[in-house]
Amino acid sequence: MFLINIAAAAALWSGSSRLITLAPSDLLIIALYFAMVLGIGVYLRSYAKTSNDFFMAGREMSAWVAGLSFLSANLGALELMGWAASTYQYGILAAHFYWIAAFPSMVFLGLVMMPFYYISKTHSVPGYLKLRYGEATRALSGISFAFMTILMSGINMYAMALVMKVVLGWNIHFSIWVSSLTVAVYVALGGLYSAIFNEVLQFFLIWLGALIIPVLGLIEVGGWSGLVKKIYERVHSNDYVHLWSTLGTFSGNPMGVHWTGIVFGLGGAIAFGYWTTDFLVVQRAMAAKDLRSAQLAPIIAAYFKMVVPLIVILPGLLALAVLPYKLVPESAVRPGLHSYNEVLPLMLARYAGPGVLGLGITALIAGFMSGMAGNVSAFATVWTYDIYQPYMRKHQSDDHYVRVGRWCTIIGVFLSIATAYFVTQFQSIMDYMQALVSFFIAPLFGTVLLGMLWKRTTPKGGFWGLLTGTLSSVAMFAAVRAHPAWLRYVALSPDARDMAENLYRALWSWLICVLVTIVVSLFTAPKPKEHLTGLVWAYTELPTSEPMPFWKKPIFWGAGVAVFFAILQWIFW
Amino acid sequence: MSKERNMLSVWFFIGVLLTIYGAVILIASISNWSSPSTAVLAKYHSGVWEGILLLLIGAFYVLRFRPRPKHKKYD
Numbered sequence: 001m002f003l004i005n006i007a008a009a010a011a012l013w014s015g016s017s018r019l020i021t022l023a024p025s026d027l028l029i030i031a032l033y034f035a036m037v038l039g040i041g042v043y044l045r046s047y048a049k050t051s052n053d054f055f056m057a058g059r060e061m062s063a064w065v066a067g068l069s070f071l072s073a074n075l076g077a078l079e080l081m082g083w084a085a086s087t088y089q090y091g092i093l094a095a096h097f098y099w100i101a102a103f104p105s106m107v108f109l110g111l112v113m114m115p116f117y118y119i120s121k122t123h124s125v126p127g128y129l130k131l132r133y134g135e136a137t138r139a140l141s142g143i144s145f146a147f148m149t150i151l152m153s154g155i156n157m158y159a160m161a162l163v164m165k166v167v168l169g170w171n172i173h174f175s176i177w178v179s180s181l182t183v184a185v186y187v188a189l190g191g192l193y194s195a196i197f198n199e200v201l202q203f204f205l206i207w208l209g210a211l212i213i214p215v216l217g218l219i220e221v222g223g224w225s226g227l228v229k230k231i232y233e234r235v236h237s238n239d240y241v242h243l244w245s246t247l248g249t250f251s252g253n254p255m256g257v258h259w260t261g262i263v264f265g266l267g268g269a270i271a272f273g274y275w276t277t278d279f280l281v282v283q284r285a286m287a288a289k290d291l292r293s294a295q296l297a298p299i300i301a302a303y304f305k306m307v308v309p310l311i312v313i314l315p316g317l318l319a320l321a322v323l324p325y326k327l328v329p330e331s332a333v334r335p336g337l338h339s340y341n342e343v344l345p346l347m348l349a350r351y352a353g354p355g356v357l358g359l360g361i362t363a364l365i366a367g368f369m370s371g372m373a374g375n376v377s378a379f380a381t382v383w384t385y386d387i388y389q390p391y392m393r394k395h396q397s398d399d400h401y402v403r404v405g406r407w408c409t410i411i412g413v414f415l416s417i418a419t420a421y422f423v424t425q426f427q428s429i430m431d432y433m434q435a436l437v438s439f440f441i442a443p444l445f446g447t448v449l450l451g452m453l454w455k456r457t458t459p460k461g462g463f464w465g466l467l468t469g470t471l472s473s474v475a476m477f478a479a480v481r482a483h484p485a486w487l488r489y490v491a492l493s494p495d496a497r498d499m500a501e502n503l504y505r506a507l508w509s510w511l512i513c514v515l516v517t518i519v520v521s522l523f524t525a526p527k528p529k530e531h532l533t534g535l536v537w538a539y540t541e542l543p544t545s546e547p548m549p550f551w552k553k554p555i556f557w558g559a560g561v562a563v564f565f566a567i568l569q570w571i572f573w
Numbered sequence: 574m575s576k577e578r579n580m581l582s583v584w585f586f587i588g589v590l591l592t593i594y595g596a597v598i599l600i601a602s603i604s605n606w607s608s609p610s611t612a613v614l615a616k617y618h619s620g621v622w623e624g625i626l627l628l629l630i631g632a633f634y635v636l637r638f639r640p641r642p643k644h645k646k647y648d
Binding site: 022028029032033047065197200204205212215216350351352355359360 | 583587589593594598599602604610612615619620627630641
């Protein structure tokens with residue numbers, strides 16, 4: 001019955017031309033997916049009664065569940081389709097966003113920062129800032145996070161709906177409303193429990209749905225060496241298959257970046273900022289059942305993050321080699337042409353038959369929904385704990401805050417939908433996704449890092465550092481928009497391109513935040529020692545873990561990530 | 574906490590869905606065996622292999638994490 005409804009609704013709402021026609025088995029697979037995620041939400045409703053259950057999943061997840069959920073919340077629609085598209089444009093350089101952007105930041109989170117988040121028993125990253133710096137810093141961070149989360153969620157939603165329209169002929173409104181309301185229902189019912197359960201499920205679907213592309217793709221081109229040969233024949237350059245050897249100059253690679261930008265901007269400011277302070281992902285690790293599991297969660301996620309290029313980067317490279325036509329930027333799309341953003345669905349359509357195609361489309365929908373569920377559950381937590389509770393209604397019952405959390409989830413989804421429609425009117429906003437990270441996340445990392453590691457950091461130093469870092473990032477962005485030639489000053493080269501601007505802007509805003517925080521701290525009064533216990537490295541006694549073999553310790557697995565990373569860099573140098 | 578509340582394992586849900594998916598894809602692929610789709614490399618019948626893979630993974634998780642009277646592992 002549900003299948004018939006979906007099919008009928010799809011038929012009702014479609015009407016535009018389509019790239020792929022789904023068979024009944026494909027539709028059945030998609031319908032079953034929606035039924036399962038809603039069923040999980042209904043089932044978990046009775047377990048999400050207290051605020052600790054609803055917002056923190058009872059803090060009882062195993063390392064594996066927290067780790068897979070940690071990664072899945074990051075695998076949104078843009079993450080999958082966007083980086084496949086970027087690979088078609090820039091080649092294997094896009095893999096830096098999965099490799100140096102995963103190691104060392106995720107390992108650092110697990111080994112160094114997670115103990116503070118976990119021991120302080122805070123509910124959120126802004127919550128930690130309140131304990132460490134005070135209300136002003138928490139408010140600044142909470143409001144900017146809520147704004148960024150909703151904007152990201154809306155942009156993700158629009159990106160997915162656009163691809164569904166082009167590929168399947170689904171009406172854009174149908175895609176936006178059905179997927180969003182499904183997320184709203186299951187997260188509002190089961191809270192973080194439901195978001196995490198579904199994210200782990202979605203992790204499996206994303207992998208199993210997309211795996212057919214690299215497997216059959218490599219068979220078609222004759223393995224990696226065949227792929228390299230075919231790409232050379234198409235683009236007459238080997239720059240697309242080398243990770244580091246082309247990064248000596250800005251002009252020597254398709255991305256227009258320099259290795260310093262990749263190492264310090266991406267691997268440093270952006271990756272550390274995103275993985276260690278973005279509450280969207282950190283919340284999953286904080287839901288772990290004990291400190292060891294919380295530390296292992298991001299480390300487990302790092303291993304999987306480093307193999308995601310198999311289903312994202314490799315399809316982009318395969319498309320370069322085998323598609324019989326050239327893809328174009330979104331702005332240049334005309335009838336009969338396809339944009340870079342359609343790489344993943346195009347490759348899916350190339351290799352997948354009935355049933356498998358449905359699983360692949362489900363993987364894309366699952367990617368979108370896991371990203372959106374991550375955004376709205378983090379939004380509901382930060383709004384309830386860091387904005388509503390301290391500034392609007394203090395000292396209410398636990399039940400009251402759970403109710404507010406459920407309503408925040410629904411309101412968050414509607415705000416995301418409104419943002420998606422806003423983006424529909426102003427598509428160029430999608431180009432600013434990376435800019436958002438440098439505005440809010442990179443400086444925040446400076447504030448949190450100094451707060452954890454330097455006991456002399458003062459509340460005033462933290463606030464002014466964060467504010468100055470954020471404003472300087474916005475100012476750099478505005479300056480380059482107003483005077484494009486000024487890119488040479490931000491990215492240190494006249495040959496730099498847009499991506500380089502994002503990397504260096506994040507680096508400068510982080511440095512400005514750190515410098516301002518240090519200078520202001522040296523001239524203002526620090527907090528007394530007794531207020532910093534459990535919040536700063538020097539005053540925190542880490543709990544001694546039970547005796548265990550070395551191979552069970554987080555540091556052992558963290559070292560394994562380093563070795564894995566080094567091998568990958570060597571292979572694709 | 575949920576150990577006492579006897580919550581079904583997330584792996585069990587995954588197993589159920591993958592098992593059903595495996596069956597659907599296997600049936601769809603076998604029924605199209607004699608008239609393969611126009612997909613590239615359709616001669617390899619990837620749907621059959623994918624269906625078997627999903628069935629095996631799904632069955633493992635269903636059996637390993639099925640609800641039992643004295644449930645110990647919840648996740």
